[in-house]
Amino acid sequence: MITVLCTILGICFLSVQSTSANTKSATVISTAKLIKAPYHAVSGYIYQSTSLTHKQHNADHYPLTTFYATRSANIIRPNGNKAVYNYIKNGNNHIHGWIWRGYLVRVINVQKQKAAINKLVSLIDALTPFSHDKVTSLLKNVGRKESLNTLLSTLSNLSSSITDTSDIQKIETMYKLLKSDGQTLAAIFQNGLKKLYTGVIALHQFNNQVFKLAEGLLALIPD
Incomplete structure (x- = not known):
């Protein structure tokens, strides 16, 4: 926020105050290890962490990529809804993060x-x-x-x-x-x-x- 301050001598200067929007984080209820299995991600975002505050990748960009799920987390989203997110990574580990389980399809x-x-x-x-x-x-x-x-x-x-x-x-x-x-x-x-x-x-x-x-x-x- 920028504020204009003026003295009694008529001299004015700018005061810059930074404001940061606090993004509400998701809450993890429990986590579990998964038997490593291959999946395709059909939609949605891949988040950096279970806090779900930072989107790392858009799964729509990787329709043919095979991901491997190794962990799951029961989460309460910022809107209060419960959901299960899986940690996935591709073969060379360049693309990885947490995605809602409903966006994954198992490759058989x-x-x-x-x-x-x-x-x-x-x-x-x-x-x-x-x-x-x-x-x-x-x-x-x-x-x-x-x-x-x-x-x-x-x-x-x-x-x-x-x-x-x-x-x-x-x-x-x-x-x-x-x-x-x-x-x-x-x-x-x-x-x-x-x-x-x-x-x-x-x-x-x-x-x-x-x-x-x-x-x-x-x-x-x-x-």
């Missing part, structure tokens, strides 16, 4: 996921008739809102009720596959298997609901 290695789906179907198909019926019955009873954790828990309980050693090993392998890739596979079935083509795909919807996964596996299991 299609061949790896095809192999996982085929492995699950093969394992189920190779079970003895008794265990095969148990597993398919389990999949048929998966509810529309059922979570991956519930499916894993039920599968684990199922293995304890089976006596055939070979079947137990197969179910344990299924459990490990679903534990490591279940969320990705659920997203693939949710979005439609037709998206599984050679190369990579980007999937936006990632949640723990496994109804479509169970339904999709049942459709692939031979009668």
Whole structure:
């Protein structure tokens, strides 16, 4: 702000007073480490820190860049709304910062996921008739809102009720596959298997609901 000051002798001079607008910072509630995974940023700004006061990059400028998310933060934005932001960086770490999770889409290695789906179907198909019926019955009873954790828990309980050693090993392998890739596979079935083509795909919807996964596996299991 510039103020004109005058003395009683009529001499005037300028007084410059600097004012700074205080930008309200976001508040971090909690943070967590993420398993490093590839994403595309489809929109929004990449911020320097979780305070969300300084925009470093506009994600619109990097539509084909692969970013890797390594951390997440639950944040209360300056407007009072809660949101989750992920820390991302590109391969050479030249572009990095915090972005709202909703602007990220996961990049999927299609061949790896095809192999996982085929492995699950093969394992189920190779079970003895008794265990095969148990597993398919389990999949048929998966509810529309059922979570991956519930499916894993039920599968684990199922293995304890089976006596055939070979079947137990197969179910344990299924459990490990679903534990490591279940969320990705659920997203693939949710979005439609037709998206599984050679190369990579980007999937936006990632949640723990496994109804479509169970339904999709049942459709692939031979009668």
